[in-house]
Amino acid sequence: MVMPDRSLTQDRASLGVTTPLGKDQLILEGMDGKEQLSRPFLFRLAMAVAGEGLDPEAVVGQAAHVTLLDGDGNQRVVHGLVTRLIRGRATWHAELRPWLWLLRLTSDNRIFQNKTVPDILQDVFDELGFSDYRNALSAQYGQREYCVQYRETTYDFVHRLMAEDGIAYYFEHAEDAHTLVLVDDASALQPCPNAASVPFKPRTGSRDWLEDCRIDDLSVEKQVVPDGFQADDYNFETPATELKVSVSDGDGDFTVYDYPGGYTLKDQGDSVAKRRLNALRSARTLISGASPVRGFAPGYKFTLTGHPFADGDLVLRTVRHRVGRNEYANTFIAQEADAPLPPPRAAPRPRVGGSQTARVVGPSGKEIWTDQYGRIKVQFHWDQQGQGDENSSCWIRVSHGWAGKSWGTFVLPRIGQEVVVSFLDGDPDRPIVTGCVYNGDNPVPYGLPDEQTKTTIRSESSTGGDGYNEFRFEDKAGEEEVYLHAQKDLTTEVEENRTTTVTKDDSLTVSEGNRTVSVDQGNEELTVQGQRTLTITGEEKHTNAAGFTHEVGGNCSLIVTGNLLIRASGSVTISAGAALTVNAGAQTTMTTGLGMDLVAATSLQMVASAAAELKGGMVTIQGGMVKIN
Incomplete structure (x- = not known):
């Protein structure tokens, strides 16, 4: 032991x-x-x-x-x-x-909305109980409408965001804490404690190089890096707007191009391109050296003196320490103080392989929730913090089978439906709804598999309605049917001709209310090859602004259980090709304003079973032969 x-x-x-x-x-x-x-x-x-x-x-x-x-x-x-x-x-x-390293030990799937990257970093650090950080950022950062941490460690998530927005960091140390400092410009960096100016003193016969504040070895490395960056993106709200951006630091012979750039406005794209080029250029000139300066730490700057070609202000990027009981040495890598600060080397952005499903959500009491673009909000099954309301996601576009300039098909998913969500380029920050699916709470309109031959488009009245509109096809052999149901009104508009052909029966029933058929210009023709029956339980009125002709190929019967009135403003002519019979069960009265002529081509006979009277102010009876009695 x-x-x-x-x-x-x-x-x-x-x-x-x-x-x-x-x-x-x-x-x-x-x-x-x-x-x-x-x-x-x-x-x-x-x-x-x-x-x-x-x-x-x-x-x-x-x-x-x-x-x-x-x-x-x-x-x-x-x-x-x-x-x-x-x-x-x-x-x-x-x-x-x-403490930042501990973020490797936790992962999450969560959504941030309408926050800047510094705001998101603060939320993450605070929620995990870490308060030893300081914001020394000088740039203005735009809000991210929608930002998702998806199946990645919190460490990878925050480093990815910092890399995308060009944010670097370093640590300040004290006996009771170490503090993470966020920075985006080298001008905010502080001089190395006790080493603001460090001379170059290579190993010689002199004892000067034994001083602790010195650099005894140094080299300068320059390398070829891209000198240009281009990016492009697309904003569906302004689809005709050109969003391509380009920035260069030279001739632009070696340009990196990326799509999508991750922005929706041109000025945002300019900032993205500048940050991306800065990250590429940060390693163009590197200064490596060795020293015994214990105060050297990344994120601090110092002034190098006494070097034949590398004097100037430098920023430390990397320091490696070797410490023993009686010895200390370090090697370091630095950059020129006016060079861009290198952002973190981030893990690749997570990608969503395939599609997911989610539930359509909105405010309490609403059945439909959308904006002017027909976008919806959803609650993802993996989202632990969403409350299933209008704040659970960003507005998400919905794919339709046909979409044009105010034309196409449009079916809007409603709150409670389960939808299929895909992601543009697999990016969890860019969801798009591609369809809907039924589930245990939302069954199919007709029982399956018994009704498997039915195809339907069936909606539901909203808000709180029990009715529906439906357009249905029945394809069962021998029972084929096209069914149309309107819960309230049905309006049909035809700009030109309409042709309807029915090979068998045609039935129209108006259960309650009126029916109006109007032909504003043109004619109406009705042809019935067989019998036609018209039954009217109330009154019927025919009004003709012009002439009226009714032709009957066979017999014509007009039966009136009450009175019959025929009135003409002009003449009335009744003509019969054979006999004409006028029969009244009671008296027949014929009255004219002037004279009345009864003319027969052959004989005229007037017979009364009882008395017959011929009366006038003057009576003339004239004939070739006149017999009385």
């Missing part, structure tokens, strides 16, 4: 570690680490065990800090969380990382 060495102490050491176990329970023997701009740091610690009965559980996941002292007594502090601990017989090895 290896006994702890209680004589070990860090009181006057050039390096030390403080953990939750207490003072000098663990003695820092050595350390190596790597810090990068826009990346989490990692320090590996080797510690001797000085105390007894130490519990690793008291250290793992807890904060610890390391102190480094240079020859001038300047102190550098590294603070972090112990994310890994290896317990040996006499030595413990630990890994120290920032």
